Amino acid sequence: MDHDPTQTGHFGSRLGGWLASSTPYMASLAAVGGLLTVLGFAISGPDITMTMSTLLNDGSWAQPDTWAALLLQTGVSALALFAPIVAGYVAYGIAGLAALAPGVIGGMVAMNFRGGFLGGLIAGVVAGAVTVVLQRIAVPSVLRGITSMALGPLLSTVVTTAAMFILVGPQITSLTEWLNNELPPLTWGSTVVCGMLLGLMVGFDLSGALSKSAIAFAVTGVETAPNTLNFTIMATVVAAAMVPPLAMSLATVVRRSLFTPAERAYGKVAWLFGAAFVQEGAIPFAVADPLRVLPAAMAGSAVTGAITMTLGSTQTVPYGGVFAAGHLGKPLFFVAAVAIGVLVTAGLVLVLKSLRRAAPAKGTTGTAIPGTRKGQRDGVRT
Structure with missing residues (x-):
């Protein structure tokens, strides 16, 4: 992660450059966290989530279930770090x-508000901007050392966390509460509209506040009122959440030239997370190119949600992916809905990325991020 103070261009292009070069760092976190989660489920099944705490506190380490609980807890903890990692x-x-x-620290506050990686992105921009302003304030030479190492970061931390607590966090909380009130009446109306909205929520922030609200709504319905409608809603959110990782993995295969080497390498494992209902698997792609990946993810997830609700696929358990295959009703319709959404997202993200392609810089195999040594070395496209 190289910082170059000589970067040129307007703030938007520079921010795009920093995000585009993030894939190697984000992909490593997603791969480790996702694989640990999948391994935990593979060893003991998804029901391990119900007994995870008990096994970690009182279980025998000679039993596979205890190790599965450890793997799952570690994987979940790793995936929860996206907000502070992105922010930093x-x-x-x-x-x-x-x-x-x-x-x-601002990203940790965003994590407490379930802000997801988008909350981390906001916290990072605020912290960086405040620090830049503070660095431009002239101070006596005798104070420069302590200012740069302690006072500056301290003031920046206070301003950033205040902004997250006062401005960002309450908005996330209010939106979540509003959705919790509005989602139940939505199920009484059009199934297509309901499925589309749930899909949009799931695809919007990839395990952030909106996505978690949709999934929690489905899980609550399955656990408190097990009926056909709630089983269909459960299948809808699971199908929609599987789309982004699967689609991005497919896109890296179809048009390799539109992705960096790190993205192509990560794409080889991202499909596994989609198949296992670990929607965080798409976050490295979204962080690197949010303005193209997130709209495509929302479109594909919305299509899948609408199709799943319309065709009436059901899922009777509060987990998903391949681990819930035996609990699906109308499984062929479920698979078809996911496949269509994957094609929509993959196709749209390829179109959007193709529209912004630039000629490779001289002496590199790809287009370098303007003004960054990292971009020149890795050939990251902007």
Whole structure:
């Protein structure tokens, strides 16, 4: 993660460059967390979530279930780190080392509000911007050392966390509460509209506040009122959540030239997370190119949600992917809905990425991020 204070261009292009170069870092976190989660489920099945805490506290380490609980807990903890990791990366890219701690701490606040990686992105931008402003304030030379190492990061941290607590967090909470009130009446109306909205929510922030609200709504219905409608809603959110990782993995195979080497390498395992209902598997792609990946993910997930609700596929358990295959009703319709959504997302993201392709810079195999040594070395496209 290289910071170059000589970066040129307007803020939007520089931010795009920092995000585009993030894939190697985000992919590593997603791969480790996702694989640990999948392994935990594979060893003991999804029901391990019900007994995970008990097994970790009182279980025997000679039993596979205890190790499965450890793997699952570690994987879930790793995937929860996306908000502070994204925030720290973006803040560092904007203002250097002085912004790293404020960004990470701001990202932790976003994580507490279930802000997901988008909340982390906001925290990183705020921390970086505040640090840049503070760095431009003239201070006596005798105070420069302590200002750069302590006072500057301290003030930036206070401003960033205040912004997250006062401005961002309450908005996320209000939106979540509003959705919790509005989602139940929605099920009484059009099944197509209901499926589309649930799909849009799932695809919007990839395990952030909106996505978690949709999934929690489905899980609550299955656990408190097990009926055909709630089973269909459960199948809808699961199918929609499987689309983004599967689609991005497919896209890296269909048009390799539109993706960096790190994205292509990660794409070889991202499909596994989609198949296992680990929607965080698409986050590295979304962080690197949010303005193209997220709209495509929302479109495909919305299509899948509408189809699943319309065709009436059902799922009777509060988990998904291949681990719930034996609990699906109308499984062929479920698979068809996921496949159509994957094609929509993959096709749309390829179109959007094709529209912004630029000629490769001289001496590189790809287009470098303007003004960044990282981009020149890795050939990251913007």
